[in-house]
Amino acid sequence: xxxxxxxxxxxPVFEEAPVELRCNYSSSVSVYLFWYVxxxxxxxxxxxxxxxxxxxxxxxxxxxxxxxKSQTSFHLRKPSVHISDTAEYFCAVSEPQAGTALxxxxxxxxxxxx
Amino acid sequence: DTGVSQNPRxxxxxxxxxxxxxxDPISEHNRLYWYRxxxxxxxxxxxxxxxxxxxxxxxxxxxxxxxxxxKGSFSTLEIQRTxxxxxxxxxxxxxxxxxxxxxxxFGPGTRLTVL
Numbered sequence: 547x548x549x550x551x552x553x554x555x556x557x558p559v560f561e562e563a564p565v566e567l568r569c570n571y572s573s574s575v576s577v578y579l580f581w582y583v584x585x586x587x588x589x590x591x592x593x594x595x596x597x598x599x600x601x602x603x604x605x606x607x608x609x610x611x612x613x614x615k616s617q618t619s620f621h622l623r624k625p626s627v628h629i630s631d632t633a634e635y636f637c638a639v640s641e642p643q644a645g646t647a648l649x650x651x652x653x654x655x656x657x658x659x660x
Numbered sequence: 661d662t663g664v665s666q667n668p669r670x671x672x673x674x675x676x677x678x679x680x681x682x683x684d685p686i687s688e689h690n691r692l693y694w695y696r697x698x699x700x701x702x703x704x705x706x707x708x709x710x711x712x713x714x715x716x717x718x719x720x721x722x723x724x725x726x727x728x729x730x731k732g733s734f735s736t737l738e739i740q741r742t743x744x745x746x747x748x749x750x751x752x753x754x755x756x757x758x759x760x761x762x763x764x765x766f767g768p769g770t771r772l773t774v775l
Binding site for chain 2 (some may be wrong): 591
């Protein structure tokens with residue numbers, strides 16, 4: 547069965563520092579990949595997605611993720627974080643052939659301090 | 661769009677009681693999903709509707725759980741004879757007809773506490 551591993555449960559960083567949140571998935575078949583963000587007391591919001599094409603995808607607020615098929619990874623990066631980026635980040639995968647369910651990782655809590 | 665709404669936002673109940681949650685998807689979204697999220701875990705898929713048809717159910721959805729979407733708009737999730745292990749955040753998501761699995765829009769969730 548498909549699974550998603552987020553290697554870090556908590557990532558503390560200082561403001562303006564770069565950050566990488568790691569995500570690996572288990573499937574060797576074609577997949578769609580997503581990063582969702584959950585701010586405190588809010589619902590999940592889609593941050594970015596990879597469906598096909600360019601392996602580097604970007605969000606409107608400066609995050610980017612790169613699909614690496616050989617390493618089955620989809621790590622999320624930002625060159626300079628803000629305090630407002632403090633949130634929980636979830637990596638998710640779906641297999642088009644297997645249906646529509648999203649399989650989520652356990653999440654990474656990003657804490658940005660000044 | 662007003663977004664996906666869920667009611668109630670919080671529910672506290674005693675073990676053995678039945679509870680029902682409601683989800684109102686974004687209008688004209690034909691697909692509706694239910695997920696469950698426990699502390700320290702990511703959301704886990706429970707079930708999915710396309711219009712009024714329930715097309716997929718996870719093995720997590722025991723016999724005590726039932727979901728409906730009678731008119732292809734709002735959906736309800738009922739848990740009968742609640743157990744303490746049912747305590748979790750129940751999330752609803754919807755997606756539009758053309759996007760399918762590409763993007764699911766999530767509601768704020770209903771937090772269930774079973775005493």
